[in-house]
Amino acid sequence: MTETLWAPWRMEYILSEKPERCVFCDALEAGPDHHREHMILTTRPDAWVIMNRYPYTHAHIMVLPRRHVSNLEDLSPEEQQALFQLTVDAQIALKQALNPQGLNLGMNLGKVAGAGIEDHIHFHVCPRWNGDTNFMPLLADARVMPEHLLDTFDGLRAVFAELSVER
Numbered sequence: 001m002t003e004t005l006w007a008p009w010r011m012e013y014i015l016s017e018k019p020e021r022c023v024f025c026d027a028l029e030a031g032p033d034h035h036r037e038h039m040i041l042t043t044r045p046d047a048w049v050i051m052n053r054y055p056y057t058h059a060h061i062m063v064l065p066r067r068h069v070s071n072l073e074d075l076s077p078e079e080q081q082a083l084f085q086l087t088v089d090a091q092i093a094l095k096q097a098l099n100p101q102g103l104n105l106g107m108n109l110g111k112v113a114g115a116g117i118e119d120h121i122h123f124h125v126c127p128r129w130n131g132d133t134n135f136m137p138l139l140a141d142a143r144v145m146p147e148h149l150l151d152t153f154d155g156l157r158a159v160f161a162e163l164s165v166e167r
Contacts (some may be wrong), residue, residue, distance in 0.1 A: 024050065024120045025068050039153050041093075042160035046082035049090055049160065051153055057126045059098055059152050063087045064122040071109070072121060083123070090125045093159040098152075100127030 027038035028048060035043075039051035041061065052060040065075055065083050075083065091103055104126040108114035 022068055022120050023117065024064055024122070028066070036150070036153065036157075039149065041153065041157050042086075042089075042164055044082060044086055044164070046079045047086040049086060051149060051156070052124070053149075055126075055149075056124075057104075057128060058147065059094060059100075059156065060124065060126045061090055061094070061156070062122040062124055063090050064120060068120050070119045070121060072107075087123050087125065089160070089163045090123075093156055093163060094125060094127045097155050097159045098127050100129055102128040104128060 027034070027040060027050060028043070030038060032043075035041075039053070041049040041051065043049075043066075045066070047063060047065050049061055049063050052062055063083065063086050065079050067075070067079060069075060072080065087105070091105070094100060094103065105123060107121065107123050108116075109118075109121065111118050
């Protein structure tokens, strides 16, 4: 038997008018004074982390290379290492800040693979807890997030700041 999962809040993003420029590059180029506005958690020389404005789960974050590329093979070995190291740090930060019981980690390469923004590759890192999916999105077109996005941002940003000092 096939189960159908509904995520009706995603339609807002799907139907919204997409900017011509890369939303990720624009957010990063706005500079440190705008990191909270764009929910940029940390930046490193070759990679950075941003919270997802249209999350699948609470504290859904994305890890990106600084350079605007659509394929992993287009990254230099140093950029690949930086991207992977920051992905490791992202899972550490989520574990320290939120104590999830598990994590989903993934990358959608290409539109047919599910990439909403296919021209700037990124890892999705989503913390998970037993019972974190409930009937609300299925029946009421509503998500139940246990905390406001900016409160989650503030907590995670503090952990990323500590991790940056350690590296």
